[in-house]
Amino acid sequence: MKYVGTSVNRVDGIKKVTGDLKYVDDLKFPRMLYAAVKRSTRPHAKIIHIDISKAEKLPGVKVITTGKDFPKRVGLYLEDKNFLAVDKVRYMGEAVAAVAAETEEIAHEAVKLIEIEYEDLPIVTNALDAMKEDAPLIHPDLGTYKYASVFAPKPDTNISNHYKVRKGDVEEAFKKADYIFENDFYVPHIQHCPIENHSAIASVDREGSLTVWASCQSPYAVRLALSVAFDIPLNKIRVLSPAVGGGFGSKAGTTLEGIVIPLAMKSKGRPVKLTFSRKDEFINSFVRQGMHSKFKTGVMKNGKIIAIKDQYVWDGGAYTEYGVNITKAAGFAAVGPYDIENIWCDSYCVYTNHPVGGPYRGFGMSEIQFGIERNMNIIANELGIDPIEIRRINAQKVGGRTATNAPIDTCGLLDCLDQVLEDFDPNEKVESLSPNKVRAKGIAFGMKAPSMPNNVASSAIVRLNEDGTAYLLVSAQDIGQGSDTALTQFAAEVLSIPPEKITIKTGDTDHTPYEWQTVASRITYCAGNSVINACEDAKAQLLELASLKLGIYKRDLKLEDGYVVSTIYPDKKVAIADLSLGLTMPDGSGIHGPIIGRGVFIPPNVKDHDHETGLGDKPVAYWTYGCQGVDIEVDTQTGNIKVLNVVSSFDVGKVVNPTLVEGQIEGAIVQGIGSALWEELKFKDGKPLNPSFVDYKIPTANDMPEMIIKFIENEEKTGPFGARGVSEPAMIPSAPAIANALCDALGITINSLPLTPEKVLNAMKEKNNK
Amino acid sequence: MKYKINFILNNENVEHEVEANRTLLKVLREDFDLTGAKEGCGLGECGACTILVDGRPVNACMMLGIEADGKEILTIEGLSNGTKLDELQLSFVNNGALQCGYCTPGMIMSAKGLLKENATPTEDEVKEAISGNLCRCTGYKKIVEAIMEVVENNK
Ligand code: FES
Ligand code: FES
Numbered sequence: 001m002k003y004v005g006t007s008v009n010r011v012d013g014i015k016k017v018t019g020d021l022k023y024v025d026d027l028k029f030p031r032m033l034y035a036a037v038k039r040s041t042r043p044h045a046k047i048i049h050i051d052i053s054k055a056e057k058l059p060g061v062k063v064i065t066t067g068k069d070f071p072k073r074v075g076l077y078l079e080d081k082n083f084l085a086v087d088k089v090r091y092m093g094e095a096v097a098a099v100a101a102e103t104e105e106i107a108h109e110a111v112k113l114i115e116i117e118y119e120d121l122p123i124v125t126n127a128l129d130a131m132k133e134d135a136p137l138i139h140p141d142l143g144t145y146k147y148a149s150v151f152a153p154k155p156d157t158n159i160s161n162h163y164k165v166r167k168g169d170v171e172e173a174f175k176k177a178d179y180i181f182e183n184d185f186y187v188p189h190i191q192h193c194p195i196e197n198h199s200a201i202a203s204v205d206r207e208g209s210l211t212v213w214a215s216c217q218s219p220y221a222v223r224l225a226l227s228v229a230f231d232i233p234l235n236k237i238r239v240l241s242p243a244v245g246g247g248f249g250s251k252a253g254t255t256l257e258g259i260v261i262p263l264a265m266k267s268k269g270r271p272v273k274l275t276f277s278r279k280d281e282f283i284n285s286f287v288r289q290g291m292h293s294k295f296k297t298g299v300m301k302n303g304k305i306i307a308i309k310d311q312y313v314w315d316g317g318a319y320t321e322y323g324v325n326i327t328k329a330a331g332f333a334a335v336g337p338y339d340i341e342n343i344w345c346d347s348y349c350v351y352t353n354h355p356v357g358g359p360y361r362g363f364g365m366s367e368i369q370f371g372i373e374r375n376m377n378i379i380a381n382e383l384g385i386d387p388i389e390i391r392r393i394n395a396q397k398v399g400g401r402t403a404t405n406a407p408i409d410t411c412g413l414l415d416c417l418d419q420v421l422e423d424f425d426p427n428e429k430v431e432s433l434s435p436n437k438v439r440a441k442g443i444a445f446g447m448k449a450p451s452m453p454n455n456v457a458s459s460a461i462v463r464l465n466e467d468g469t470a471y472l473l474v475s476a477q478d479i480g481q482g483s484d485t486a487l488t489q490f491a492a493e494v495l496s497i498p499p500e501k502i503t504i505k506t507g508d509t510d511h512t513p514y515e516w517q518t519v520a521s522r523i524t525y526c527a528g529n530s531v532i533n534a535c536e537d538a539k540a541q542l543l544e545l546a547s548l549k550l551g552i553y554k555r556d557l558k559l560e561d562g563y564v565v566s567t568i569y570p571d572k573k574v575a576i577a578d579l580s581l582g583l584t585m586p587d588g589s590g591i592h593g594p595i596i597g598r599g600v601f602i603p604p605n606v607k608d609h610d611h612e613t614g615l616g617d618k619p620v621a622y623w624t625y626g627c628q629g630v631d632i633e634v635d636t637q638t639g640n641i642k643v644l645n646v647v648s649s650f651d652v653g654k655v656v657n658p659t660l661v662e663g664q665i666e667g668a669i670v671q672g673i674g675s676a677l678w679e680e681l682k683f684k685d686g687k688p689l690n691p692s693f694v695d696y697k698i699p700t701a702n703d704m705p706e707m708i709i710k711f712i713e714n715e716e717k718t719g720p721f722g723a724r725g726v727s728e729p730a731m732i733p734s735a736p737a738i739a740n741a742l743c744d745a746l747g748i749t750i751n752s753l754p755l756t757p758e759k760v761l762n763a764m765k766e767k768n769n770k
Numbered sequence: 771m772k773y774k775i776n777f778i779l780n781n782e783n784v785e786h787e788v789e790a791n792r793t794l795l796k797v798l799r800e801d802f803d804l805t806g807a808k809e810g811c812g813l814g815e816c817g818a819c820t821i822l823v824d825g826r827p828v829n830a831c832m833m834l835g836i837e838a839d840g841k842e843i844l845t846i847e848g849l850s851n852g853t854k855l856d857e858l859q860l861s862f863v864n865n866g867a868l869q870c871g872y873c874t875p876g877m878i879m880s881a882k883g884l885l886k887e888n889a890t891p892t893e894d895e896v897k898e899a900i901s902g903n904l905c906r907c908t909g910y911k912k913i914v915e916a917i918m919e920v921v922e923n924n925k
Contacts, residue, residue, distance in 0.1 A: 013863035016871030017855065017878060019806020019846035026805035193906050195810045195818050196872040245808070245872030246906050278811040480870030480907045659866035663908055667869065670909035693815035693904065701897040701910040 003492040004721050007659035008499050011485045012478060023243045024199040024215045025275045032201070033062055035263055035274035036107035038097040038114045039284075040089035043125070043353040043686025044138070045118035047087055050097055055113040060106035062270070064114070065262040066097045074229045075321025076221065076253050078147040078160060080139060081356070083229065083258025089118070090138055090318035091355050092686050093283040100263040100272045125686050127315035127350040128292055130158040138318065138351040148453070150608060151324050160316060161324035161349040163331035165614035167405055168342030170298070173307035177298030181379050184295075185371035186752040187735075188680040189315065190288045192360055193698050196245020197281045200257045202264035203271035209236045210261065216241050217251040217477050218517035223509050225254045230261060241507035247479040248671075249359035250285045252519045253322050282691030286358025287681055289323055290315035293371035298342075299379055303390045307342035308335045312368055314347070317354040324349045326357070326364040329451035331614050332404055333365060336372035337413050337447040337625055339400035345614070353686045359519060361671065362728045365448045366735065373444040373736030374751060377744060387740065388426060388443060391417065395445070402623070405615045412651025412712040413445065413625040419649040419710045424629035436637045439644075442741025443629045446650075446732030449620035450525065450725055454606040456516035458530040462491060462538050462597040468562050468577030469501040472534075475515035476527035477507055481727050482660035483523045487531045489656060490720055494535035496559040497576070521725025524656060525621065526601055528720035533599025541595050545583040546574050548591075604718055622716050624724050626650030628669070628733035630705075632741045636764065639757030643673050643705040643738060650730060651712040654722035662709045665730040669707055672734020674699045678754050775839035780804075780848025788835035795819045795830035797838070798845060806846035806875040810904070817903030820876035820883075821845045827883030829902075846875035849882065857920050858882055867916035869907035877903045881917045889924055896921075 015021040052064045067084035075081055085096045097114050101107040122136040129135055135158055139145070143155025153160045174180055200214040210232055216222050219239040227234050244251055256274050263272045276284060291314050298307035312330050316323040327349040334345035360366075376394075380387040392414060400408045420443070430439040461473040472491050478484040484504045492499045506512055515527060543554045546564035550557070556567050564579070566572040582592035609616030631645035646669050655661055678697040682689040690696045715722030735753055743749055748763035772787040779802065788797055795812075798804045798821070807830050810818030814832040821830045822844040849856045858878050861867070868874045877900055884891055884899035891899065896917050897910070905913065 007866070009863055010866065010868070012871065013868065014855070014859075016868050016874050017846075017859040017862045018850055019804075019875045021871060022805065023808070023872065025809070026799070028800070028803070193904075194870070194872070195816060195904060195906055196808065196870065197810065244870060246870040248906070278813065278815075482869065659912075663866050663869060663912055666909035666911045667907045668909070671906065692813065693811055694813075698904060698906065699910075700901045700904065701914060702901045704897070704910045704914070707909070707911055 001493055003489045003499055004656055007657055008485060008489055010482060011488050011499065011504060021243050023196055023245050024201060024213050027201060027213055029201065029203070029271045032271045032273055033100040033102065033267055034104040034107050035098055035100045035260055035272050036104070036111045037095045037259060038111045040085065040092055040094040040096050042089055042118050042120055043092045044121040044123040045089050046121060047085060047089060047096065048117040048119050051115040052097065055099060055110040058106060058110045058113060060102040061099060061110045062102070063100040063263045063266045064097060065266065069262050070230060072229055073145065074225050076225070077151055077324050078145060078153060078321050080145050080160065081319035081321050091353050093355060093688065094318065095259055095284070098259050098263055100267055123353040123686055125353050125683060127290065127313045127352055130350045130352050131313065131348065138353065150328065158351040159348050160320040160351060161327045163328045163347040163614060165331050165334045165343050165345040165403055167403065167613065167615060170307040170309045170342045170344040173342040174298045177306055178301045179299045179383070181297045181299065181382065182295065183375050183378055184751060185293045185374060187291050187367045187370050188753060189290045189354065190360070190675055190679040191282050191681055191696065192248040192250035192285065194246030194248060194250055197276040197278060198251065198256050198285055199273070199275040200260050201271050201273040202260040204264045205269060211238045212257055212261065213240045213242060214257050215244050215251055216257070217244060217247045217479055217519060218253065219475055219507050219509050220514055221517045222254050222257055226257060226261060229258055238510040241477055244477055244479040248361045249363070249519065251479065252359045252517055255285050278693065279691045282681065282696065283355050283688050286322065286360070287317065287355045288360035289317065289326060289357035289367070291367040293368060295371060295375045297375060297379060299383065303383060303385045303393045305338065305340055305394050308340050309344040310334060312347040314349045315352050315354055315357060316349045317352055317357040319356045320349050320351060322359060323357040325451060326359065330364040330368050332449060332619050333368060333447060334403040336369050337396050337445045338394040339396045340394070343403055354683060355688070361668070361731050362448060363451045363520065365446065366675065366732045369446055369732050370736045370753060373733070374739055377740045381744065388417070391445060404609055404619050406617050406619065410714050410716065411625060412714040415712045415714070416625060416627040416649040416651055419712060420627045420629045420647045423708050424647040426629065432633055436635055438634045438636055438745055439631065440634060440741040440745030441629065441631050442737045442744060443627065444733035444737035444740060445627050446729050447623050447625045448521070448729040448732060449623045450520035450522040452516065452520050452522055454608065455602055458515050458526040458601045459513040460527065460530040460534040460599045461513050462534045464538060464576065464580040464595040466577060466580050468497065468575060468580060470495065470497060472502055472504045472531065473512045474504065474506055474527055474531065475509070475512045476523045477518040479518060481664060482657065483527065485660060486524050486656045487527060490528050490531045491535050494532055494539060497562055521728045524723050525719055525725050526603065528723065529601040530599045532720050533601060534597040535599070537599055538595050538597025541592070541597070542576060542579050545579045545592055549574050549583055621718065622724050624650065624726055624729040626729055626733065628737045630737040630741055632738055634742060634746065634760065639760035641677055641738070641742060641755060641760070645706045647708045647710070648730065649710040649712060650726050651714050652726045653716040653719050653724040654713055655711050656721065656723050661726060664727045665709045666707050668727065668730035669734055670699045670704055672731040673703060673738070676735035676738040676753060676755055680754050773836050775836055777838045777840060778842040780845060790834070790836055792835045793831050794833040794835045794838050797835035798830060804845050804847050808872055808875065810872070817880060818873055818876045820879040820903060822879055822883055825883065825886050827880045846879060849878065857923070858917065861916040861920045865912050865916035865919060867908065867912040873903055873905040877905065877913060885920065890921060893918055
């Protein structure tokens with residue numbers, strides 16, 4: 001292959017290094033107004049009265065809206081949220097009213113003048129408490145909400161989804177097991193922290209047509225949500241996502257778009273812009289859900305695990321329109337990358353008075369596999385088996401079964417392990433140069449599937465220009481992961497045109513064709529397949545015309561470097577440029593017209609699971625597997641941890657662009673280190689305590705370890721050139737590998753994240769007291 | 771109340787009127803449409819707004835517009851000469867040292883500031899110099915490599 005598999009430079013590189021690329025907050029329109037949001041100061045309260053009279057009188061204030069203006073509930077999978085609170089607030093910081101004014105300063109001033117009278121309601125901020133029978137109900141009307149049929153909300157409780165897996169007979173297996181282990185784990189809320197805060201601009205013209213510029217991962221999903229919320233037909237809504245400054249899930253679905261639109265509807269044609277502050281970004285964009293997990297594991301003497309009964313309780317926050325699907329994804333991977341005969345899993349999405357939980361790189365997999373991978377090491381240590389050996393014994397392998405009892409036909413998990421071990425000796429003892437420091441090594445697996453509805457669609461259009469250059473149109477969004485470049489490489493490969501002659505256009509629902517969402521590490525796979533199909537379509541048209549022109553059978557023609565060439569007589573050829581508008585016949589007449597290729601894709605044969613057992617032969621398109629080894633240094637006096645070396649291997653199916661995919665893994669490892677060592681969005685009685693980069697540390701260049709990034713290429717048969725997604729999976733093993741290294745080396749137990757110095761020192765103290 | 775200031779902006783003399791309380795970042799982005807410097811936090815915590823003031827990297831969100839008076843300001847837009855990119859910009863593209871690109875202008879300006887002061891920094895000095903520039907995408911490895919490549923080329 002000529003282009004796929006090579007490190008083509010990013011097609012958006014020059015625009016980004018020059019500052020030329022305009023992100024939403026960089027856009028400015030004539031007569032534009034600026035919005036600010038009045039936010040709830042209570043975690044759970046009835047709204048008794050909203051007084052906007054003082055704010056309205058402030059000069060420069062143009063529009064004020066409250067939830068009453070558009071009370072219709074919306075949601076991706078469960079319609080439980082309003083863009084502005086109606087009657088009730090359910091978390092501290094929830095949007096209650098919005099102002100559009102001539103300047104940002106005036107808008108903020110006006111917000112301060114809005115007075116809200118609340119009547120406090122009892123709060124619940126721990127998901128385990130929220131499941132109890134006497135817990136205050138956060139959505140008393142849950143039973144009346146609309147939801148997608150694969151979910152199971154429980155009316156008159158705080159449980160918005162219950163996904164269960166019932167495979168084999170765990171109780172019987174526990175009786176047979178030589179040992180039973182029970183362990184609990186917790187991962188806290190964390191924030192995505194894209195460096196670009198959310199931003200949206202909305203404008204409504206006199207025909208009632210709505211245009212929205214949004215820093216969003218999924219223009220089409222946003223368009224649909226807005227259409228439902230505001231009763232506007234889809235052909236009257238245009239959503240553009242000109243550039244996205246990092247998403248990691250936070251910009252999936254809708255967030256602030258629904259706040260600016262009601263303002264724009266009343267602003268007499270003036271566009272309205274809203275940009276989140278960093279504090280807003282911490283609290284008001286999706287947070288990663290906190291999660292309590294619990295495992296009861298039945299093991300034989302030889303290390304074979306015969307049964308796992310586990311429970312995942314997700315702190316979904318105030319609204320779980322998106323979070324319910326994370327609960328389901330957790331069920332599909334109920335026991336991680338292991339083949340276990342008997343499984344009983346309950347995964348609950350639970351409302352609390354916390355910010356809204358939602359997708360975060362990994363979509364639940366980092367959260368559950370922290371527990372799964374810690375559990376593995378704890379069991380290995382108790383049995384005196386090597387943690388790598390116990391993984392080998394229980395790993396999913398070709399011919400085995402996943403948690404949903406789906407047959408496994410490709411699985412590079414142990415290949416990844418072996419590849420990591422080539423550069424990583426877990427048993428090699430390294431002495432730290434400092435007497436107070438201990439070096440430690442740990443390993444963890446990771447696996448993930450694209451978590452998406454079965455039938456989500458992608459599409460692509462390719463248009464050839466008169467000079468043989470091409471336009472590629474998709475609505476997959478390059479949120480930094482490099483999809484513009486990878487998709488261009490696919491088109492270049494099929495059309496045999498160099499990437500620099502192809503211009504990719506994305507993110508405009510009026511002009512680029514349908515894409516469900518840029519999430520789930522699904523774009524290379526789903527959008528990639530649609531691009532290949534579009535280019536194959538264009539290619540078929542070119543061969544048809546060339547066959548007529550050259551008098552050669554189509555089967556004896558191929559595309560090569562901008563020409564259609566005979567495979568038999570290489571000097572017989574016609575330039576793609578000369579066919580781009582159709583074929584001119586010898587008598588001067590023309591046929592066909594411009595070459596436009598269309599391609600669509602839906603992952604084949606992905607089917608619903610059984611509701612009672614959670615089992616299904618193909619509930620996901622494919623699984624991506626991998627492994628990480630980490631080498632850390634712990635300061636036993638301060639409890640500080642530094643990650644020194646990481647070796648990672650993932651089975652990506654096909655490395656489409658080595659530099660880009662390395663970049664995904666490196667970024668994921670470092671994000672994983674942040675989640676392991678420092679990151680936790682803290683709350684006290686629902687009040688966020690650390691919504692800033694001063695109080696919530698994310699990794700800096702000084703925290704970067706040495707990284708060795710390796711790949712296995714077991715082809716995914718349905719993937720574009722064999723590729724499968726990897727951007728999310730790569731983060732999953734980081735935190736458990738670090739925790740395993742720490743705990744095994746010091747002989748301590750820490751079963752929650754982050755691994756703070758305080759926890760390390762306490763655990764060491766506890767051990768010494770024993 | 772507006773104050774008149776004179777400064778050099780991307781190699782041109784400019785005269786401007788500015789309110790006392792507006793940050794230089796807002797002035798650059800809103801009055802001059804130089805949106806390359808980004809606002810990631812507005813509080814001096816992320817480095818996305820980094821520009822050079824008299825050759826030194828500064829968080830434009832922490833500086834008032836009026837403080838630009840008499841200074842020489844360079845933003846990412848002034849770094850390249852037309853379509854001829856600066857060596858750092860080229861190296862970032864060639865090394866895949868960017869993903870979403872939101873931190874990139876600030877990151878490059880911090881690196882530029884470092885190289886102006888010390889043309890042959892060590893890798894640790896590079897990391898230290900960009901440690902105030904948060905990047906959530908790349909894991910920093912390729913950024914450090916891109917900067918070190920420029921350092922090596924100039925040796
Ligand atoms: S915007 Fe200036 S440091 Fe973050
Ligand atoms: S490239 Fe996205 S923040 Fe650095």
